[in-house]
Amino acid sequence: MSKQIYLNLPVADLPKSIAFFKALGFADNPQFSSDAGACVVISDTIFVMLCTRDRFRDFTPKAICDTSVAVEMLINLHCDSREEVDRLVARALAAGGSSYDQPEDLGFMYSHSFVDPDGHGWGLFHMSAAPAQG
Incomplete structure (x- = not known):
């Protein structure tokens, strides 16, 4: 199921x-x-x-977290491509969201993030291969 x-x-x-x-x-x-x-x-x-x-x-x-001073959770969402990651972050910024980091390319994984207007953190990533075993 x-x-x-x-x-x-x-x-x-x-x-x-x-x-x-x-x-x-x-x-x-x-x-x-x-x-x-x-x-x-x-x-x-x-x-x-x-x-x-x-x-x-x-x-x-319980009290609702004040996201201006604390993090309640980070939400991570897998995307189908690097382009989708970049597109969603660009749309989020254009719609009033913010970002506190730069895109990160680890070779096997590409990621970037945004914060929605209520302070919830969204990490977007695309996995192109399994990480190297070491």
């Missing part, structure tokens, strides 16, 4: 976050969306649930 992943992320401005991910080329699924959250379709098996902070609090008794 194929597993699906639903990442739940708190967002400060739901319409702004939806627009950001649409600018990256991802679709939304209105079947799982409401005024309190939106389902962003990354792939057939990966979905991001953008939740208003009030809705997110319904899922956990």
Whole structure:
């Protein structure tokens, strides 16, 4: 059976976050969306649930991380090519995201990253071969 992943992320401005991910080329699924959250379709098996902070609090008794001063997690997404990595980072920057690093080429793997408007870190990478065994 194929597993699906639903990442739940708190967002400060739901319409702004939806627009950001649409600018990256991802679709939304209105079947799982409401005024309190939106389902962003990354792939057939990966979905991001953008939740208003009030809705997110319904899922956990813990405080929501202040991403301006702390990292809650890093999300890594495999891309089909180096060009897709570069294209997604460029779209993220154009849509209001930021980046704190430069692309890294390790030969077998190419990576770059962006931070979405709510401070969630997204690492994008393309593996062209297995790393050398040493």
